[in-house]
Amino acid sequence: MAKDPVCQMDVDPKSAAAQSKHQGQTYYFCAVGCKVKFDADPARYLGR
Amino acid sequence: MSPKTSDAPRLDLPVKGMHCAACVDKVERALRSVPGVTAAAVNLATERARVELGPEPAALDQLRDAVAAAGYAIPEEIAVTPESREREQADRAREIARLRVKLVVGALLAVPVLLGSMAEVFPWAPGWLRDARVLWLLTTPVQFWVGGQFHAAFLRELRHRTTSMNTLVSIGTNAAYFFSVAVVLWPHRFMAAGAMPYFEASALLMTFLVLGRWLEARARGGTSEAIRRLVALQPRAARLAEPGGERDVPIGEIVPGDLLRVRPGERIAVDGLVVEGASTVDESMLTGESLPVERGPGAQVVGGSINRTGTFTFRATRVGRDTVLARIVRLVEEAQGSKAPIQRLADRVASVFVPVVLGIAALTFAAWMLWGPAPAFFHALTNAVGVLVIACPCALGLATPTAVMVATGRGAELGVLIRSAEVLETLHRTHTVVLDKTGTLTMGRPVVTDVVPAAGTETDPVLALAAAVEQGSEHPLGEAIVTAAKSRGLALPPVREFRAVPGQGVEALVEQGRVLLGNQRLMDGRGIEPGALAKEARRLAEAGRSVVYVAVAGEALGLIAVADVLRPEALAVVAALRAMGVDVIMLSGDAQSTAVAIARQAGIDRVHAEVLPDEKATEIKRLQADGRLVAMVGDGINDAPALAQADVGLAMSSGTDVAIEAADVTLMRDDLRGVIAAIDLSRRTMRIVKENLGWAFGYNLVLVPVAAGMLYPIWGVQLSPILAGMAMALSSVSVVTNSLRLGRFRPSAGGTER
Numbered sequence: 001m002a003k004d005p006v007c008q009m010d011v012d013p014k015s016a017a018a019q020s021k022h023q024g025q026t027y028y029f030c031a032v033g034c035k036v037k038f039d040a041d042p043a044r045y046l047g048r
Numbered sequence: 049m050s051p052k053t054s055d056a057p058r059l060d061l062p063v064k065g066m067h068c069a070a071c072v073d074k075v076e077r078a079l080r081s082v083p084g085v086t087a088a089a090v091n092l093a094t095e096r097a098r099v100e101l102g103p104e105p106a107a108l109d110q111l112r113d114a115v116a117a118a119g120y121a122i123p124e125e126i127a128v129t130p131e132s133r134e135r136e137q138a139d140r141a142r143e144i145a146r147l148r149v150k151l152v153v154g155a156l157l158a159v160p161v162l163l164g165s166m167a168e169v170f171p172w173a174p175g176w177l178r179d180a181r182v183l184w185l186l187t188t189p190v191q192f193w194v195g196g197q198f199h200a201a202f203l204r205e206l207r208h209r210t211t212s213m214n215t216l217v218s219i220g221t222n223a224a225y226f227f228s229v230a231v232v233l234w235p236h237r238f239m240a241a242g243a244m245p246y247f248e249a250s251a252l253l254m255t256f257l258v259l260g261r262w263l264e265a266r267a268r269g270g271t272s273e274a275i276r277r278l279v280a281l282q283p284r285a286a287r288l289a290e291p292g293g294e295r296d297v298p299i300g301e302i303v304p305g306d307l308l309r310v311r312p313g314e315r316i317a318v319d320g321l322v323v324e325g326a327s328t329v330d331e332s333m334l335t336g337e338s339l340p341v342e343r344g345p346g347a348q349v350v351g352g353s354i355n356r357t358g359t360f361t362f363r364a365t366r367v368g369r370d371t372v373l374a375r376i377v378r379l380v381e382e383a384q385g386s387k388a389p390i391q392r393l394a395d396r397v398a399s400v401f402v403p404v405v406l407g408i409a410a411l412t413f414a415a416w417m418l419w420g421p422a423p424a425f426f427h428a429l430t431n432a433v434g435v436l437v438i439a440c441p442c443a444l445g446l447a448t449p450t451a452v453m454v455a456t457g458r459g460a461e462l463g464v465l466i467r468s469a470e471v472l473e474t475l476h477r478t479h480t481v482v483l484d485k486t487g488t489l490t491m492g493r494p495v496v497t498d499v500v501p502a503a504g505t506e507t508d509p510v511l512a513l514a515a516a517v518e519q520g521s522e523h524p525l526g527e528a529i530v531t532a533a534k535s536r537g538l539a540l541p542p543v544r545e546f547r548a549v550p551g552q553g554v555e556a557l558v559e560q561g562r563v564l565l566g567n568q569r570l571m572d573g574r575g576i577e578p579g580a581l582a583k584e585a586r587r588l589a590e591a592g593r594s595v596v597y598v599a600v601a602g603e604a605l606g607l608i609a610v611a612d613v614l615r616p617e618a619l620a621v622v623a624a625l626r627a628m629g630v631d632v633i634m635l636s637g638d639a640q641s642t643a644v645a646i647a648r649q650a651g652i653d654r655v656h657a658e659v660l661p662d663e664k665a666t667e668i669k670r671l672q673a674d675g676r677l678v679a680m681v682g683d684g685i686n687d688a689p690a691l692a693q694a695d696v697g698l699a700m701s702s703g704t705d706v707a708i709e710a711a712d713v714t715l716m717r718d719d720l721r722g723v724i725a726a727i728d729l730s731r732r733t734m735r736i737v738k739e740n741l742g743w744a745f746g747y748n749l750v751l752v753p754v755a756a757g758m759l760y761p762i763w764g765v766q767l768s769p770i771l772a773g774m775a776m777a778l779s780s781v782s783v784v785t786n787s788l789r790l791g792r793f794r795p796s797a798g799g800t801e802r
Contacts, residue, residue, distance in 0.1 A: 014561030014601040019575040028602075032573055 002027070005045040006034035022046070059099040060382075061111065062136075065120040065201070066092055073396065074210055078118035082106045089387045091449050097122075098386075119201075119208040137276075140265065147262040154194040154255035157186045158248070165248040180232045180245045187247035191225045195254035197261075211402040217257060219406075220436030224249040227429055246430070253437055260780050275384070278377050278460060281333055281352035286317035289361050299367075306364045310355045318351040318367045325360030329353050334372065335463045335716040379465050379714075383456040384449075388469035390737060391448035397745070405439040405752070412756040420757075427757075434755035439748060443779040447740035450787035455733035458793045463716035464726045471712040475696045475730035477677055481625055481723065482668060484682040484690070485636035485643060488700055488720070489650055490612040492683065493524050496532035497593055498609035500584045508538055510606035514598045516540040517556045517563050525594065526554070528610045553596060561601030571597050571604065578604045592638075592645030618650045621720040624796075626651075628727060631676075635659055635667060635690070664690035681723055698723060725795035736790060740783045747779045 001010045009030045013019070016028035018035035022042045029035040038045055063075055072090045079088035079099055084106035090097045099111065112122045163170045164177035164186075176182060192199070195217070202218035205211060228245035288297045289307040299317050302308070307323065310316055316329070326344035331353040340356050343349055349362050352373040368374065409432045416428035452469040459466045466472055483489050499507040515533030518526030519540060533540065543556040543563070552573065553566015564570055568585070571578055576599045578585065585595045585607055593609040625632050633654040636643040643657035659667050668690050671678050680687070680694035683701075691697030691711055699711035700718060715722030753759075 012561075015557055016562065016602065017555075018573065019602050021575065021577075026602075035573070035575060 004028065004030045004034050006037050057101045057105055059097075059101065059108070059111070061097045061099060061122050063090060063095055063097045063115060063120055063122055066090070066095060071120065074118050075115060075120055078114040078120075079111060082110050082114045085111070091384075091387060092446060094381075094384055094449070094453070117208060119205045119210050144262065144265050147258060147265055150194045151255065151258050151262050154190050154251070154258050157190050157194075158251040158255040161186050161190075161251040162248045165246065180228075180235075180247075183245065183247040184229060184232050187225065187228075187251045190251045190254050191221060194258055195221060198254075198257065211406070215402055216405060216409075216436040216439055217253075220409075220433040221250045221253055223429060223436075224253070224433050249430070249433060260778075275377060275380060275457065278333075278352075278373065278380065281315070282371075282373055283315040283317050287311075302364055302367050304364050304367055307361055308364055309359070309361050310349075311359050312355055312357055314355050316349050316351055316353050316355055316362075318364045319371045320349055320351075320362040320364045320366075322347045322349060322360050322362045325358055327358030327360050328356045330356055333461075334376065376460060376465060376716075379467065380456055380460045383466050383468050383471075384453045386452070386468035386470060388448050388452055388473045388737065390473060390734075390741070391469070393741075397444065401439065401444075401748075405435065408439075408752060408756060409433075409435040416757060431755065431757040434757075435752060438751045438755045438775060443744035443747065443783045444741070446780060446783050446787075447744050448737050450784050451733050451736045451740060451790060454787050454790040455729055455736075455793070458791050459726070459729055462722075462725055462729075462793075462795070464722055464729065465714040465716060466726070466729075467712045471696055472730045472733050474677065475679060475713070475727060476734040478679045478696055478727070479629060480631045480633065480671060480676040480678045481727075482633045482635050482671065482678055482680045482690075482694065483652070483720075483723075484664070484680070484687050485634055485638065485646055486612055487683040488681050489618050489634060489652075490614055490646060492612065494528040494594065494610040494612045496528050496608060497611045497613075498588060499532075499606065500581065500588075500609070501606040502579065502581055502604050505605055507606070508536065510598050510608065511536065512538040512540055513558065513560075513563055513600060513605065514565050514596070514608055516543050516558060517546065517554055517565050519543070520546060521554065525596065525610055529596075529608060558600070564599040565596055567596065571599060574599070574602075576602060576604055578607075581607050590641055592642040594642075612646075614646060614649050615720055617720050621724060622651045624724050625727075628724070628731075630727070633671070635664055635680075637661060661686050662689065665693040668693040679727075681720075698726060721795070728795045729790075729793055732793060733790060736786055740786055743786070744779060744783060747775070751775060 002013050002016070003009070004011050005027050007030060011028045011030050013026075013028045017031045018029045020027050020029070020035055020038055020042075022038075027038065029038065066072060066075060072092050075090045075097060076088045079085055079090075079097060084102050084104050085099055086102045087100040088097060097115075108122075115122050160177055161183050163173040164179075164183050167173060167178050198214050198217045199222070201214035205215060224246060228247045228250070231245040283299065285296050285298055286302055287309045288295050288302070289309040294309055302318055308317060308320065310327075312327070322343055322345050324345060326342070328340040329343045329349060330340045331350060333354075334350055334352055343360070350373065351366075351371045366372070369378075412435050413428045413432040416431055417424050420427040448469070452472060455472060456466050456469075486492055496511075499511050501507050501510050511529065511533045515530045515538065518529050521527065521530070541558050543558050546554065546556040548554050549566060549570060552570035553564065555562060555564050555566075555570075557563070564574055564576065568578075568582075576597075578597060581597065581604055585597070588595050588607075588609040591611075593611040595607055595609050597607050598605045622632050631654070632652050633656065634643065634647045634650070634652045636646070636655065636657050637659055638646075638657060640655075640657040643655050647653070647655045656667055664687055668678055668680055672693075672695070677695045679696040679698060680690050681698045681700060682688075682691055683699065691699060696713060697711045698713040698715060700715045700720070700722065713726050715726070
């Protein structure tokens, strides 16, 4: 299980609605909306 | 397409008593003079008037009175029902039989009259036959019984102060007859002046005129043969399938929803959907398609087609007036009753014709009295009678309607439904054909052309996954993928959570994970990297194909290219249109590259691509602004505005589920060759019309002066009234016969093969 960095939901990578590569790491999202937010400002969600 | 958009209430009325183009004009004037009538068009060949009514419509009785005042009649019963059609046919048959009896009697009496009158030509004729009193006796029944209808009509018209060809015939023959009677009664006064009786003029003339009427009546019956054949397609009964068994019911009792059973060799009664069983069905009489088509559960069947091989049950969907067959009959009837603009000229000429001819006859009489050789009165009378007789404009009145009737009827047999005579006339002048790409030049449904797997995969899983997701899809692209997978016998894995992503594609879950099926945007939006597939996708897109990516569990799996392929006949049709001198232009909403690729395959070099559906009409308008008459061929559904904007809109129907009321020309068969058949038919029809009009006009222009004796001072040539009568009858017959040639019309090379 992966964690959606935007909404913190658990997501199965195989059936994730969307994914994004950032600095060599693949992130999985529960929905396209989360991906869009993430892509706009990845640092905000990976920041801490 | 203006006529069909009219919402004005319209009446279609039978009119009795019309025999020539002059009558047409008179009835039209009478109808238009009634307040509340905005337009009226009368067709001589169908004997019907079409009346358009304004906001305060005229009552039927007013119309009836107006027509009666002009000397014609609108019968009590005006609706066209199967019964009235039968009655009309019976009436026509009776009329033909009556004319035949008159013709035979006329001929039996006229021949001895001729023998006896022309003793110098027939020296072997018995002496008693040369007695003028015998000739009088023989001629009288011909003049008044055989020719009675002409005199009756003349008197009727006299009361209404109108004139027609009956006026000419009646005055002419009576002049000849009574002059001869006078000679017989007072031989000393007349014969001394050199006058001889000439009963043969009256007797033969009447016989020829009745011959003309008889041939005309028979020909009129023949021109609506196509309608009769169409109507005869509908069986009178059908077999209703009920829980308890089967029962024969009259066709009128069938309602939508009824289950009907059809055995091999039987005609299908109404339109419906096959519920159970399968068969091959011959729809040739409706679509012109000569090969029987397969019909299984869920398929549509059409009333009037013949079940060939199997037994099946179908649920009636459309009955009575709503069936495809009924709509075709209605459309063809309306087309046959419509008036080509070119005919209006003939009608106008004919309306002034009779008074002019009466004038010419009077002048002829006067001129021969003054300057003619002795016996002046005899010559004057003979020539005046000749003028009266030869000048009947009936050929003029029949020239266009008969051709239009035969052509629209023949068109229906070929699966080409033509809305009106005006459409035929416009189409024949059209030299620009705009073809919509999708569904017209192409099959209208995409097929899978390429499957490209990503490195390390096979084509089959790509197709299988895509098809699994698209299984429930009604999108044509999805259907193409499912069809392709099925044709390869692939097993489709079960899917859950199917969802369409508008403008991008679809997604669903399978056991392996999430499947994404869609365009580049979908892949981008989900963060899937197409890798090497992107290059393939570009290559396929440039070749005019639509490309969908297939991704599963976050990985691009492959891509599938689909394309709407060209119809097999498209290339030949475009070439044939070119050969006919037609500019072919393709209209498409697709990207330039896709559109050009298809156009090149079809051999079309003028392409208007990236035209949105609602811009198609504008595009047509632009072509028209160049002074072109534009015919547009489309599917009639999403290009309806463009079809309406075009001077002639041709809708190609897929199969039998058609909106035949929507276009100027409906091609019943899903085949582009119908376009050629339509254009070819229109051109031949108009050629025949022009021949007919030329013949009818030319005949009068040439023969009236001859009959008046204008050639006499030069060559001593005179036209006897008998020859005049014969020529008159033959001119009508030749016009009708010429039109009937269209009944054997076959489209030229490239057209439909039947």
